[in-house]
Amino acid sequence: MHELHVVPVARLSPLTFVLLSAIWAGCTVTKNTLNCTSMTIALNGHRTAVPTTPIAHTSSVASATEEWANPPPINAFVQANGPARNRPAPQIGRGPPPPGFAPVNRSASLNMLAQQPITRDYRYRSANFPPTRDDTNPGHHYPAEGPIDPMRSEGPPPGGSGQDQLAAMVESLTLENRALKAQLSAATSAPSAPAPAVRGQLSSRAKVVKSRGHRYQQSIAATTDGSDSESDTPTSRTPAVYLTKANCTTKPLKDARSALQTFVTKSMRDVCGVGPNDRWADPDERRVNEVTGETYLTPYFEGDVKDPRNVPLFDAVIDRAYNDLQNRDNMPRAVRDVNGTCDKPLLxxxxxxxxRNLKPGWKAQVDEDAKTRDHVKRQINRRLQRRVTKVKQRRGAVPTFAEKYHLDANAVAELIYEEHMSDELSAPDSDDEVYQSRETWKKEMARLIGHLNSTNAALQGLEILEVITPDWRSHKLSALFHALHEIALKTPVKDKYKRVRNTGRRCRRVPAASPYDFGIADGWLENAREDPERAPLLETWGTFGNPPGFEALNAALNSVAAAAPLGDMEGGSASALGLVSDNLDAFMTLADPQFAIST
DNA sequence: CGTACCTGTTCATGTACGAT
DNA sequence: ATCGTACATGAACAGGTACG
Structure with a gap:
């Protein structure tokens, strides 16, 4: 719903916007009212019976029934820079897993999630309304107001000018329309959940407490498989938790603090009128909200948090967040769930x-080096996520594979690691220095597999994947991954994609985790050890032998290897075809050619 | 020496988009 | 219309650095 806060909205008259918002939410318009499924709004500005129950979103990240946990992370830069500084090197990153190794979750947080689903509330706010500076505090420290009572009932919006009220109404409609849509979709996707409570305009504390309990039950019903996590259930009896870092030691509290941080960051974007996809303006440029006529504020990112020029902005953000949080319905769900509270110093x-979090984004705008770092960071993140996804897919295929070849599924699962996969690129990366565009890449790929007609029309129906197989990997291990991939694909591959191999692009990176011996390409280790850069990374390579019960596995691998259309998957021989790009070195320095099936 | 800031890494979550 | 995948965004965290 980013669209709601961009320019066109600002250019609408407030009434038009109210109407459009309502229509967008599925409302009908009569002469004097807007009628929605369970909302009627009188056009004189007083709303009635607006349900505002937040929606619980079930985390899809972790599932207690997930069959194969993710392997520990192995970062793309480990080879270049050594293990990450901020955590011990992954224990299984230094060799093949010991017999009986049970894959562990990537993080403790996943374990926590699996045990106790967390419900979240996520609301976008309109960014078009500058802060209401009704308690301008030139002093810039905020001891005066007390902590927000997490149990307080929803109050009427703060008073102000007619225009302020209209703006507040528009904003609140925006939020509530979104909530309505979410409620509707939640209702259809979770039919077993009880209907959301509808809160009246003047809800008493008792009513709020009751509806909180109701909502919580609803979120549990919607997010668990029936198992009870009573010990963590926040109730009206739970004391308020002041969300300082020191206090937030448990997962729910950390989530709450994190959600509050997100809320404050959004408040800052609101006050500045800069969405996630917008550029940060020059602080000297005056920008005006066309609806309210108020001026957007802009951070002085050249300075730091103590820069006096940033004080008005910080004041505005703190005030805005504080005021918005007075309405419990604006409070992130994770905060409500733990009865979290805050005050102005915490805000x-x-x-x-x-x-500080927004500053790197600004820096990437104004500084080329920072832009490059940002780009690389995104690329690494993207590829990491692709790797995780691919490992998940392959692990999902393990039971079928193991059954087919009468193997121990755990033993097969232990062979699947993030870093051990090959890249399959459906396009060059945006910063690919070999191919400047997808078109040139596709033409070249087509040429390599014999499609000499490289007109756009001829290439139209051609789906190509460029396979970049790691140098070190044996045919057998490649064939295993290939077989698992085919199982993971729900429909037969049927040559939908033309795979182009041996394009000359190779992955020379050495994984942090050595494979078992059968996974290492013949002759590769001896050669690689002569490279002084790589030799230190290879000390344990070739010392692990093969896993217990290898005979059965080997037979299966021989079978899939014979069937796999992999040719010379062991890599390293591509130049024999004369296909090596002139600019490979440039490619190798930036690229981390890890597997990405882009389908 | 303590504080604030910067950077890299990993993770969680929301959104866009294509496939079915 | 629904679902799954890829990607973007932002937060947490840890280690390093600059500075008063």
């Missing part, structure tokens, strides 16, 4: 965090 701390 000030989070505003500083928001400033």
């Amino acid at each position: 000030e701390e989070m505003t500083k965090n928001a400033f």
Whole structure:
């Protein structure tokens, strides 16, 4: 719903926007009212019976029934830079897993999630409304107001000018329309959940407490398989938790603090009128909200959080967040779930965090080096996520494979690691220095597999994947991954993709984890050890032998290897075809050619 | 020496988009 | 219309650095 806060909205008259918002939410318009499924709004500005129950989203990240946990992370830069500094090197990253190794979850947080589903509330806010500076505090420290009562009932919006009220109404409609849509979709996707509570305009504390309990039950019903996690159930009796870092030691509290931080960051974007896809303006440029006529504020990112020029912005953000949080319905669900609370000093701390977190984005705008770093960071992140996805897919195929070849599924699963996969690119990366565009890449790929007619029409129906197989990997291990991939694909491959191999692009990177011996390409280890850069990484390579019960596995691998259309998957021989690009070195320095099936 | 900031890494989550 | 995948965004965290 990013669209809601961009320019066109600002150019609409407020009434038009109200109407459009309502229509967008599925409402009908009569002469004097807007009628929605369970909402009626009188056009004189007073709303009635607006349900605002937040929606619980079930985390799809972790599931207690997930058959194969993710392997530990192995970062793309490990080879270049050594293990990550901020955590011990993964234990299984130094060799093949010991017999009986049970894949562990990537993080403790996943374990926590599996045990106790967390429900979240995520609301976009309109970014078009500058802060209401009704308690301008030139002092910039905020001891005065007390912590927000997490149990307080929803109050009427703060008073102000007619225009303010209209703006507040528009904003609140925006939020509530979104909530309505979410409710509708939640209702259809979780039919067993009880209907959301509808809160009246003047809800008493008792009513709020009751509806909180109701919502919580609803979220549990929607997010668990019936198992009870009573010990963590926040109730009206749970004391409020002040969300300082020191206090937030448990997963739910960390989530709550994190959600509050996100809220404050969004508040800062609101106050600045800069969405996630927008550029940060020059602080000297005056920007005006066309609806309210108020001026957007802009951070002085050249300075730091103590820069006096940033004080007005911080004031505004803190005030805005504080005021918005007075309405419990604006409070992130994770915060409500733990009865979290905050005050202005805490919001000030989070505003500083928001400033620091947003600063790199600004820097990437104004500094070429920072832009490059940002780009590389994104690329690494993207590829990491692809790797995780691919491993998940392959692990999902293990039971079928193991059954087919009468193998121990755990033993097969132990062979699947993030770093051991090959790349399959459906296009060059945006920063690919070999191919400047997808068109040139596709033409070249087509040429390599014999399609000499490289007109656009001829290439139209051609789906190509460029396979970049790691140098070190044996045919057998490649064939195993290939076989698992084919199982993972629900429909037969049927040559939908033309795979182009041996294009000359090779992955020379050495995984942090050595494979078992059968996974290492013949002759590769001896050669690689002569390379002084790689030799230190290879000390344990070739010392692990093969896994227990290898005979059965080997027979299966021989079978799939014979069937696999892999040719010379062991890699390293591509140049024999004369296909090596002139600019390979450039490619190798930036690229981390890890497997990506882009389908 | 302590504080603030910067950077790299990993993870969680929301959204866009294509396939079915 | 629904679902799954890929990607973008932002937060947490840890280690390093600059500076008063």
